[in-house]
Ligand SMILES: CNc1nc2cc3c(=O)[nH]c(N)nc3c(CCc3ccccc3)c2[nH]1
C-alpha cells in the first residue's frame with residue numbers, strides 16, 4: 001500500500017523516531033496522542049477546544065455509533081466529520097475490542113462476533129465486512145480491521161486459536177476495504193496474547209497482508225507493565241520500520257515514554273479525559289486530586305508551569321468548589337488542562353527526538369519526583 005508515513009529523525013540510542021502521517025484530512029506529527037471521542041464527542045469539549053489544544057486526530061468508536069445513532073443515519077447526514085463538525089482526521093476502531101469489553105453475551109464465531117447490545121439487548125453479528133461498512137458510513141480517515149481482543153490471562157491454545165481467527169478476519173477486512181474504501185487508510189492489528197512466539201507469528205502474518213500502518217493489539221488489558229513492554233518488543237521486531245505503529249489503549253505518560261523508545265508512533269487512552277471528570281489532574285510534578293480538602297483555599301493554578309486556559313484563569317480552590325458542587329463547568333476546565341498536558345508532553349517528546357536528546361529527556365522525566373502531592 002502507498003506510503004503515508006515519513007520519518008523525519010531517529011534517536012541514535014533508542015528506537016524512538018519522529019515523523020509525519022498523511023491522511024486525506026491533514027498532516028499528523030508523530031509520536032502522537034489521539035484524544036478519544038467515543039460517541040462522536042471528546043467529552044465536554046467543542047471541536048474548537050480540541051483543535052485549539054493542538055489535536056489533529058481524534059478517535060471514534062464503531063461499536064457505539066453503530067448502536068446509536070446508527071452509521072446509516074450519520075452517512076445520510078454527510079459522515080462523521082460533518083455530523084460532529086470536526087474537519088480534521090478521525091480514526092475509528094473496528095468494534096472488536098468494544099464488543100468484547102462492553103457487550104453482553106459476546107460469542108466469537110468463525111463468521112464474526114455475536115453480541116447483545118448493552119443498550120437494549122438486541123442481538124447482532126459483527127463481521128469484518130459489516131465493520132468496514134460501518135467505518136465507510138462514518139467516512140473515517142484511518143480504519144481498523146476487525147480483530148478479536150484476546151483476554152488476559154488466556155491459555156496458549158486459546159490465544160493461538162483467537163490469533164489465527166483474527167488473521168482470517170483481517171484478510172476479510174482488507175478485501176472488503178479494497179472494494180470501496182480506497183480513499184481511507186487501513187491499519188492491521190497484531191495479536192498473540194502474552195506469548196512471544198505468537199506475537200512474532202502474528203506480526204509476521206499481519207505484515208504479509210500489507211497495510212498502511214500496524215496496531216499492536218491485545219495489550220493494556222490488565223497485564224503487568226513489564227509484560228506489556230516485552231510483548232510490544234516482540235511484536236515491533238517483526239513489523240516494517242517505515243510504517244506507523246499504533247499501540248492501542250496506551251497509556252500513562254510513563255507507558256508512552258517507554259513505548260516511544262521502543263518505536264511506537266501513535267497512542268490513545270481515556271485516562272486524561274476520564275481522570276479529568278473524576279478530578280484527577282496531571283501536573284509536571286505528578287497527579288493531584290482536586291477534591292482533597294487541602295485545595296479548599298488554594299489560590300494557585302493546578303500547575304504553575306502550565307499555560308493552558310484553565311491554569312491561566314482559575315485557581316485550585318475554584319475548581320475544587322465546582323467539583324464539590326457538581327458544577328458541569330469543571331468537566332470542561334479539567335479536561336482542557338489534562339488534554340493540554342498530554343498533547344504538550346507529546347510535543348516535548350517530538351522536540352527531544354528532533355534535537356537528539358530523547359534519552360536525557362526520558363531520564364529527566366524519571367528523576368523528577370513522581371506522584372508527589374503538592
Ligand atoms: C484500554 N486498553 C485497550 N487495549 C486495547 C486493545 C485493542 C485491540 O486489541 N483491538 C482493538 N480493535 N482495539 C483495542 C483497544 C481500543 C482502542 C480504541 C478505543 C477507542 C477508540 C478507538 C480505539 C484497546 N484499548
Ligand SMILES: [Zn+2]
Nearest residue numbers: 306308311337
Ligand atoms: Zn493547565
